[in-house]
Amino acid sequence: GDSVTQMEGPVTLSEEAFLTINCTYTATGYPSLFWYVQYPGEGLQLLLKATKADDKGSNKGFEATYRKETTSFHLEKGSVQVSDSAVYFCALSDPAMNTGNQFYFGTGTSLTVIP
Amino acid sequence: GAGVSQSPRYKVAKRGQDVALRCDPISGHVSLFWYQQALGQGPEFLTYFQNEAQLDKSGLPSDRFFAERPEGSVSTLKIQRTQQEDSAVYLCASSLGGGSTDTQYFGPGTRLTVL
Numbered sequence: 001g002d003s004v005t006q007m008e009g010p011v012t013l014s015e016e017a018f019l020t021i022n023c024t025y026t027a028t029g030y031p032s033l034f035w036y037v038q039y040p041g042e043g044l045q046l047l048l049k050a051t052k053a054d055d056k057g058s059n060k061g062f063e064a065t066y067r068k069e070t071t072s073f074h075l076e077k078g079s080v081q082v083s084d085s086a087v088y089f090c091a092l093s094d095p096a097m098n099t100g101n102q103f104y105f106g107t108g109t110s111l112t113v114i115p
Numbered sequence: 116g117a118g119v120s121q122s123p124r125y126k127v128a129k130r131g132q133d134v135a136l137r138c139d140p141i142s143g144h145v146s147l148f149w150y151q152q153a154l155g156q157g158p159e160f161l162t163y164f165q166n167e168a169q170l171d172k173s174g175l176p177s178d179r180f181f182a183e184r185p186e187g188s189v190s191t192l193k194i195q196r197t198q199q200e201d202s203a204v205y206l207c208a209s210s211l212g213g214g215s216t217d218t219q220y221f222g223p224g225t226r227l228t229v230l
Binding site: 004031032034036042043044045046049051089091093094095099101102103104105106107108 | 119146148150155156157158159160163165170171174206208210213214215216217218219220221222223224
């Protein structure tokens, strides 16, 4: 079945460091891929998404490119800030599965940025 | 505009009690989803509605779990005879359409603790 594998956390970085959070997936069909972020005490918020191969999603300085050949959707940011401290979830939806609408989530990666 | 709201935010139940969790989706959103998130894990799909029709309930863990959306707007997730393993955060999400590329907008969740 479909699944998402995220890099294990927690991750601790200094402010202005480069961030990569790895995400790979297994899917039956051609999925759409998403990154969600959960700030402390808040709900899940969409960070970015890509709906077809080679698409790049970007938002708030974060980027991820849908790589079909490596089944990956790694999240990157060139210079993290303290305010980026949160838990990041990679997710997919697959039109080939059931009704095609449910999301499959990774386990989440906790990021702490220290000044 | 208003986002997805859920109530109660916190619920403590004694083992064997029935509970009802409410979700108010974004107005006009056709699709509504319920997810269960255990501590330190990513959300896992429970069930999906398109308007008032429950199109997928493959994720409901047992027949103690029941969901409804009778008028195609507000939804209720009911858990009968709660067990300790039901302790989790229950997330509701809605999306405008019914496609696999659609963004899902999440509520803050209801944290259920079963004693």
